[in-house]
Amino acid sequence: MEESNVQPVEAPVTVCGDIHGQFWDVHELLRQGGMVPGTKYIFMGDFVDRGYYSLETFSLLMALKARHPDRVTLLRGNHESRQITQVYGFYDGSVLCVHGGLSPDIRTLDQVRVIARAQEVPHEGAFCDLMWSDPDDIDTWSVSPRGAGWLFGAKVTQEFNHINGLSLIARAHQLVQEGYKHMCGNSASIMQVKEDGTTDFKVYLAAEENERDSKNEAARRGLPSYFV
Incomplete structure (x- = not known):
């Protein structure tokens, strides 16, 4: 409550992108990226659901x-x-981090x-759009197949960045085969993000503990492994 929306x-x-209850992968992430407080982190939402350890994962982050x-x-x-389980951004002068994406109702960071x-x-x-929108290969705005938020294109992004003095929008929310959401293999x-604003990516595999817990949980439930 003490922190700004931006x-x-x-x-x-x-x-870091979606965690989704992957407790052991949070540990692996910290091993790969560096432990707190030696490394500063931004986690871009979706801490719970899908993985086996939503409560433990959220408790660790908190x-x-x-x-x-x-x-x-x-x-x-x-x-x-509450509906799905059953802020938003940060601004460092050049990079905006948001869970979902942009909104046709938001042109400036002050509106956030x-x-x-x-x-x-x-x-x-606007609130919904920040959580649900996705980028796509289109010029402006389009209805999202998710049923919430919007699809937005390069022209929209470039205009938003120009108005707000941004060089990059970092977001999570979607599976990227080359780079995140461990439970999909x-x-x-x-x-x-370095001090001079340049960026690079560290790519790694899922934590080894996942395989052990996946087998144990599948055996307990009499179900095939969730992470296969």
């Missing part, structure tokens, strides 16, 4: 935030919602700053 974070910082509030920034994702975020994610509007990656 939270300033000074580089260097490591930016404990890191409580212990090192200036070294950990937590953004709300669309899965941080005044959003009343202490509520459930609505079904439409793909590689993972974290983006490291």
